[in-house]
Amino acid sequence: MTERELPLGRSAVNRAAHRRRDTQWLADAWKRAQVLVVDADGRALVDTSTRPYELILVAADAAPDGDRLFLGEDDEQVYFAVRGELPAETGGPEPHTVRAVGASLGARDAGLFVEAVALANWHDNIAYDPVTGAPTQARDGGWVRVSEGGAQIFPRTDPAMIVLVHDGVAGPAGRALLGRQAEWPPGRYSTLAGFVEPGESAEAAVVREVAEETGVAVTDVRYVGSQPWPFPASLMLGFSALADPAQPIRRVDEELEDARWFTRDEIRAQRDANRVMPMTTSIAYYLISNWLDGII
Incomplete structure (x- = not known):
């Protein structure tokens, strides 16, 4: 079987970082740009x-006022984003979040949206400025903010790990360890995840988080892939890992309401019936689906 693409890991636009400090080029590019308007809830209009x-996307002269965030260019077009209000009309394209529609967009639009x-x-x-408290202003096409004292502040991303823990058994009887948070819809279980702590590798975070959330010790931690998850600013680093289902499950840190082992047949039945699986945009869905198909 063919490995799936990570929905929010796709991009077809060159970010063209060398353009960001060229104020004249940015000013000229804005005049011919296509602009993605994103509202305060992270929504954009989607057909x-x-x-x-x-x-x-709208022409620059139809975009709301706001910081002009340079997203990149391709062979045909230049792209910016602006935070602003979306039209209130109904009957056509409607506001959606990248979380809701990211997996259904093409590579260009998924990359631009996230x-x-x-x-x-x-x-x-x-x-x-987080140090001085001085106001900051956007510079370099929105990729730097500068305070009154001249300090430069750059965008940050918080690394987080997410892991599909399984028993290494092929076929329908193979099992995966999934957990459930109390606020999720009834019956939903998903892969285990957590933030990478200071001074910690992503692989070490996998071992620690699984142990903290379930009491299970894992081995053979393997990197699978990553995608941004801007809710608000994470980068999800996806892994697989092996564990023995005979180990007792103990919810050490009480972050999960429940954790249990599921067979491939049990999870596949849920997926095929469109029931309580993680959202298709998530890396959790990617990890589970690839495990079901024997790819990881």
Whole structure:
């Protein structure tokens, strides 16, 4: 079987970082740009009548005022994003979050949407210098903020790990360890995840988080892939790991409401019936689906 693509790991636009400090080029590029408007809830207008879905981009002269966030360029177009209000009209394209529609967008639009949301979220949270408290202003096409004292502040990303723990057994009887948070819809279980702590490798975080959440010791930690998760500013690092299902499950840190082992047949039945699986945009869905198909 063919390995799936990570929905938010796709991109077809060159970020063209060398353009960011060229103020004249940015000013000229804005005049011919296509602009993605993202509202305060991280939504953009999306046409869901097409396959794949399509973002609604507007000309620069129709974009709201705000920091002009340079997203990149391709052979045909230059792209910016602006935080602003979305039209209130109904009957056409409607507001959606990248979490809801990311997996249904094409590579270009998925990449633009997640980049715009991540960058806009960062700007919302860094209006003041975290050291001096001085106001900051956007520079370099939105990729730097500068305080009154000249200090430069760059966007940050918080690394987090997410892991599909399984028993290494092939076929329908193979089992995976999934957990459940209390606030999720009834019956939903997913892969285990947590933030990488200071001074810690991602692999060490996998071992620690699984032990903290379930009491299970894992081995053979293997990197699978990553994707941004801008809610508000994470980078999800996906792994697989092996464990013995005979180990007792103990919810050490009480972060999970429940954790248990599921067979491939049990999980596949849930997926095929469109029941309580993680959202298709998530790396959890990617890890589980690839494990079901014997790819990891």
